[in-house]
Each structure stands twice: as C-alpha cells, then as structure tokens.
Amino acid sequence: MRVEVRAEKYDLDLTLPPSFVSSLYVRVGPRHWIKKFGFLKGLRLMQANSLLIAEVDGHVNEEVFKEEVLLESGLWYYPDVSLVKNGKIKKVVDRLYEAYGGARLSISPRDFNYILTSVVLSKRTSYGRFVLMWCSRIFEKLDGDLEEIAHSDLRFAGTSYQLDQLKLTLRDFLSRGLDKQVAKLSPSALRRELLRCWGIGPKVADALILFTFRSPKTIPCDTHLKTMVKRLGLYEEFVEPVKQLCIKYACNSAEADELGLDVCPNSSRCLRALLIRDLGDLAGWFQTVCYIHGGSYCKPSKPSCEKCLLSDLCRYRS
Ligand code: SF4
Ligand code: SF4
The missing domain is CATH 1.10.340.30 (Hypothetical protein; domain 2)
Incomplete structure (x- = not known):
C-alpha cells in the first residue's frame, strides 16, 4: 500500500530524531526512514521536496494506514505560532519557527x-x-x-x-x-x-x-528546555515539576476541573505550568525544537553563542 501526502514547510529529518518514535525506525538515507519494530513494521517514510511518500507491503486497512502515516510522520500536527501573542517568548518562538518550522510531532x-x-x-x-x-x-x-x-x-x-x-x-x-x-x-x-x-x-x-497521545500541550521539562529557558531569561525564576505535587494536584484550572483536584501551589512558578499557560498547543513542539537547537548550539556546556540565531534575544549571551 502507498500513500502520498503534500507537506509544505515540513522536514522528515527534523521531525523523527527528536521523537521517541525514532527508536522504532532506522534512517537509511536523507529523508528516508524504515520502521523496524512495532505496528506497521516495514513502513517506509520518504520525503521528496514537499511530498511525503509512505509505503508498506501487504494488506492493511486503508483508513488505518493513512491515519498511522499522518501520526508517525508528524503531519497530523501543525505548529501554529500565531497562537503565541506577546512577550519575549513570542520572539523566541517565531525565531525558532523560522529555523525549525519543518519539525512536527511524530507520535505513535x-x-x-x-x-x-x-x-x-x-x-x-x-x-x-x-x-x-x-x-x-x-x-x-x-x-x-x-x-x-x-x-x-x-x-x-x-x-x-x-x-x-x-x-x-x-x-x-x-x-x-x-x-x-x-x-x-x-x-x-x-x-x-x-x-x-x-x-x-x-x-x-x-x-x-x-509521543503516544494527540496531546501537544504536554511538555517534558528536559535538560535542553530548562537550559534554554534559563539562559534566554524567559522567566525571572522557575521551579521544576515535583513528582509528589504532580500526583496530588493539577497544573491549571482546566485540568483541576477535569480531574477533580486542586490547582497546584507551585503552578505560578513551575516551568511546566508556565509553558502550558503561555504556549498552549505549541508547548510540546517548543520542547521539540529546544531539543534540536540545544543539541546543536545551546549545549549545557560550551554553547555556540556566536552562531546562535537567538543570540540578540539571549540574556546569557549579553
Ligand atoms: S504545577 Fe503541575 S507540573 Fe508543576 S509541580 Fe505542580 S502539578 Fe506538577
Ligand atoms: S545565545 Fe548561547 S546561551 Fe543563548 S540560546 Fe543561543 S546558544 Fe544558548
């Protein structure tokens, strides 16, 4: 079975590596990945300019196949940066979108x-x-x-x-x-x-x-994210999520209503809650592009500030 999907401003090689879905794939060439494990094993994802081509041998339900291709290629999600309205975080998001707008959210x-x-x-x-x-x-x-x-x-x-x-x-x-x-x-x-x-x-x-739900608000606070938020000075101060608080409380009122819990006492200064508040459905994508940028430029030790596209916005650099 084969399907072709038109994909503007999209890059398969920017999308798969930051996703844990990549642990099921092997990259066999530029923008060419083959699924080695899991559902639809043998699935080939290839990108030629603005066309994503997906192929798999054998019989598969067509609807299921198309859905899976959209999910795993990341094309189910589009990073709508216009959702972020104001402030320094908007400038940072816009700049990251210019550089890494081809990255989507690959989920399975x-x-x-x-x-x-x-x-x-x-x-x-x-x-x-x-x-x-x-x-x-x-x-x-x-x-x-x-x-x-x-x-x-x-x-x-x-x-x-x-x-x-x-x-x-x-x-x-x-x-x-x-x-x-x-x-x-x-x-x-x-x-x-x-x-x-x-x-x-x-x-x-x-x-x-x-990486397993259609939940783009979810944001893992990993090292690259924390490092970049801190160096850029996006928040004067923040604390990290705390497991015991996360079990007991909700991050915001919407989640509190859904789960029947109180809002967390740390919600006004916890990095996860702040980024969900300010980025909404861009939160998971923001973590993804910070992972990409952090891996190449904003490394925990010896960041490459002289080559960084964010240097004029960065507190650490100045
Ligand atoms: S604000 Fe949310 S993520 Fe942060 S500690 Fe509280 S419950 Fe956990
Ligand atoms: S200027 Fe340096 S510290 Fe600031 S975001 Fe770029 S690499 Fe990181």
Whole structure:
C-alpha cells in the first residue's frame, strides 16, 4: 500500500530524531526512514521536496494506514505560532519557527509499549549513543512484550543500570494493571497513574504522553528546555515539576476541573505550568525544537553563542 501526502514547510529529518518514535525506525538515507519494530513494521517514510511518500507491503486497512502515516510522520500536527501573542517568548518562538518550522510531532499511540521502554531507558543517558542501541537489541529479541522485557535477563542488550531499572519500572507498571488502562484514560489522568510507578517522574511521564497521545500541550521539562529557558531569561525564576505535587494536584484550572483536584501551589512558578499557560498547543513542539537547537548550539556546556540565531534575544549571551 502507498500513500502520498503534500507537506509544505515540513522536514522528515527534523521531525523523527527528536521523537521517541525514532527508536522504532532506522534512517537509511536523507529523508528516508524504515520502521523496524512495532505496528506497521516495514513502513517506509520518504520525503521528496514537499511530498511525503509512505509505503508498506501487504494488506492493511486503508483508513488505518493513512491515519498511522499522518501520526508517525508528524503531519497530523501543525505548529501554529500565531497562537503565541506577546512577550519575549513570542520572539523566541517565531525565531525558532523560522529555523525549525519543518519539525512536527511524530507520535505513535499504537506503539505505546515500545515507546514506554524507550522513554524509561533514556533517563540520564545519551539517546543517540545508548538508548537506540538498547532498544534495537531488546525489540529484536523480545519485541514490545512488556511482560517478557520485565522478567528477562537483559544483559544481552547491555550492562548499564538503566536496563535493571527498566525492569523494576515495568514490573510496577504491570502490577498496577496500567497496560490495560492506557487506552481508557485521558492524558492528564494517565499522567497521574504513571507517576505512581517506581522510576517514573514528570519528565518521563510527559515524554511518554507527548509521543503516544494527540496531546501537544504536554511538555517534558528536559535538560535542553530548562537550559534554554534559563539562559534566554524567559522567566525571572522557575521551579521544576515535583513528582509528589504532580500526583496530588493539577497544573491549571482546566485540568483541576477535569480531574477533580486542586490547582497546584507551585503552578505560578513551575516551568511546566508556565509553558502550558503561555504556549498552549505549541508547548510540546517548543520542547521539540529546544531539543534540536540545544543539541546543536545551546549545549549545557560550551554553547555556540556566536552562531546562535537567538543570540540578540539571549540574556546569557549579553
Ligand atoms: S504545577 Fe505542580 S502539578 Fe503541575 S507540573 Fe508543576 S509541580 Fe506538577
Ligand atoms: S545565545 Fe548561547 S546561551 Fe543563548 S540560546 Fe543561543 S546558544 Fe544558548
């Protein structure tokens, strides 16, 4: 089966690498990726100018195929930067859009188990150097079977402590029956359930939800995001999300109404709540482009300020 999608201001090579969906793919050439694991294994995504071409062998329901291509290519989402109206954050968002507007949000709800594995493994390590390698070895042997992964000797994949911790987290996740609840819960409700699991903090829960739900407001507060927000001086001061508060409270009144919880006492200074307030549906995309820019320019040590497109807006630089 084959489908072609017109895609203006889009770049497959900017979209897939920052998404945990990339742990299911291999890049075989410029703007050419093949899915090695998960739903629609063998799916080929290729971009030629402003055309995205998707192909897979065998029979697949056409509607399901088209939907999956839009989700995994990221083309279901368009970053509407006009949603941000005022302030320094608008200037930063506009500038990032000029440079990285081709990046979209690649998500795969049907591959939840694989992406859970990949996100949990990514704690305090390099995604490109280690997580992709561990995932490839695990999925090659055990596919996305969480029971198998949780109870297997994973030394065939590596000896790092992240692999031992993955098993503990998956056992807790499974013992709570969350694998059967994922499809029934809203992103906000699932976030709270995930946070009760051993080894899952706000960043892991948010990354998992961002890349497995149509939930662009979700924003994982990772190192690149925190570094750039701080250096640019987007907020005078902020604090990071705190797991125990996230379990008990909601970030804003909309979420409080949905979940029947009180609004968090940290909501006026917590980075996650501030960015959701100021960016809305651009929040997850903003994290994605900060990840791209942070990886190339705004590195935690030795940022390349002289080449940075944000240098005239940056407090750190000045
Ligand atoms: S505002 Fe509170 S509930 Fe929301 S992310 Fe921050 S710490 Fe968690
Ligand atoms: S000017 Fe330097 S510190 Fe500021 S955003 Fe750019 S790379 Fe980061």
